[in-house]
Amino acid sequence: MSAGVPDAVALAADARSCTEAALAAIADAADVAALAAVRPELLGKGSPLSGLRRRLGSLAPAARPAAGRALSEALAAVEARYTERLDELRAAERRAQLEAERLDLTELHEPPPVGRLHVITQTQRRLEDVFCAMGYTVAEGPEIETEWHNFGALNFPPGHPARDMYDTLYVDHGSPGSTLLRTHTSPVQVRVMQTRPPPLYVVAPGRCYRQDTADATHMPVFHQIEGLVVDEGITLGDLAGAIETFTTAYFGPGFTSRLRPSYFPFTEPSAEFDVQRPDGTWLELGGSGMVHPSVLEVCGVDPERWSGFAFGFGIDRLAMLRYGIDDLRDLWTNDVSFLEQF
Numbered sequence: 001m002s003a004g005v006p007d008a009v010a011l012a013a014d015a016r017s018c019t020e021a022a023l024a025a026i027a028d029a030a031d032v033a034a035l036a037a038v039r040p041e042l043l044g045k046g047s048p049l050s051g052l053r054r055r056l057g058s059l060a061p062a063a064r065p066a067a068g069r070a071l072s073e074a075l076a077a078v079e080a081r082y083t084e085r086l087d088e089l090r091a092a093e094r095r096a097q098l099e100a101e102r103l104d105l106t107e108l109h110e111p112p113p114v115g116r117l118h119v120i121t122q123t124q125r126r127l128e129d130v131f132c133a134m135g136y137t138v139a140e141g142p143e144i145e146t147e148w149h150n151f152g153a154l155n156f157p158p159g160h161p162a163r164d165m166y167d168t169l170y171v172d173h174g175s176p177g178s179t180l181l182r183t184h185t186s187p188v189q190v191r192v193m194q195t196r197p198p199p200l201y202v203v204a205p206g207r208c209y210r211q212d213t214a215d216a217t218h219m220p221v222f223h224q225i226e227g228l229v230v231d232e233g234i235t236l237g238d239l240a241g242a243i244e245t246f247t248t249a250y251f252g253p254g255f256t257s258r259l260r261p262s263y264f265p266f267t268e269p270s271a272e273f274d275v276q277r278p279d280g281t282w283l284e285l286g287g288s289g290m291v292h293p294s295v296l297e298v299c300g301v302d303p304e305r306w307s308g309f310a311f312g313f314g315i316d317r318l319a320m321l322r323y324g325i326d327d328l329r330d331l332w333t334n335d336v337s338f339l340e341q342f
């Protein structure tokens with residue numbers, strides 16, 4: 001059995017050199033793919049280290065367990081080193097990939113220009129806010145109207161100058177003269193009364209159209225806001241009070257208002273209303289009056305039970321006064337450097 005001893009020594013020496021070669025090959029692998037490629041030669045069934053197992057049988061039986069354990073430990077050491085190296089190489093590849101895909105987030109850009117609402121829209125919204133605070137709700141009506149809503153229901157007699165082709169823009173729709181671009185927001189009074197039962201506390205802002213030649217104070221397209229109140233026992237005093245409340249709420253405490261007799265076919269009595277500035281000067285603002293009983297009636301509201309007032313004025317004019325704009329046309333040219341002042 002003396003031959004067994006040198007055999008065991010030789011086996012141990014071979015195992016050491018196989019292990020060293022395997023560890024060197026693992027260290028040499030430059031990337032994950034190269035490492036994976038050498039795995040069968042290092043750890044597979046045909047690897048030199050596994051091959052050494054076949055020589056265990058030729059050892060003295062007493063030497064086999066120790067030699068077998070030593071071979072197993074060598075394989076385990078190679079396997080452990082392999083896994084460690086694989087982790088290292090994977091981490092390195094991941095780092096390289098992240099570096100390659102890195103975004104430079106430090107680049108500075110000007111913030112995008114933030115827009116704003118047009119000065120007319122701002123004015124309209126402020127007016128809505130003031131009237132909402134007074135208990136009104138906001139209503140809307142179409143800009144393309146029937147002749148009946150714009151004129152007929154509002155008591156305009158057939159030959160009234162406002163119905164004239166020279167003032168009103170008619171739309172080529174339906175029978176001739178039946179459809180138009182609304183000349184004021186008053187038709188919204190009719191639509192509201194037709195669709196909702198009183199009490200009504202409503203404002204209706206929106207675009208209106210008249211055949212005007214554009215100049216500093218006229219445009220064929222302009223904006224109005226209509227007010228309509230219908231309730232039991234409403235009087236001219238309520239109209240005056242509403243105008244006064246609005247005046248101080250919108251313009252400020254130094255301002256006051258007055259009503260002047262006037263005429264509109266759909267109100268009786270009718271009044272123009274003016275606002276007085278703190279310096280004492282007067283400013284004509286719009287039209288108003290008690291809703292005519294025949295308008296209530298045609299809209300299905302019983303004039304024996306209900307009464308009401310209405311008013312209407314130009315939003316563009318109000319914006320011009322508030323912001324000191326002296327040419328209406330500037331509101332339509334969409335010159336950003338002009339509009340961004342407001």
Ligand code: PHE
Nearest residue numbers: 184186264287288310311312
């Ligand atoms: N609609 C009238 C105009 O455009 C103004 C008005 C509104 C008058 C409501 C009385 C009542 O001139």
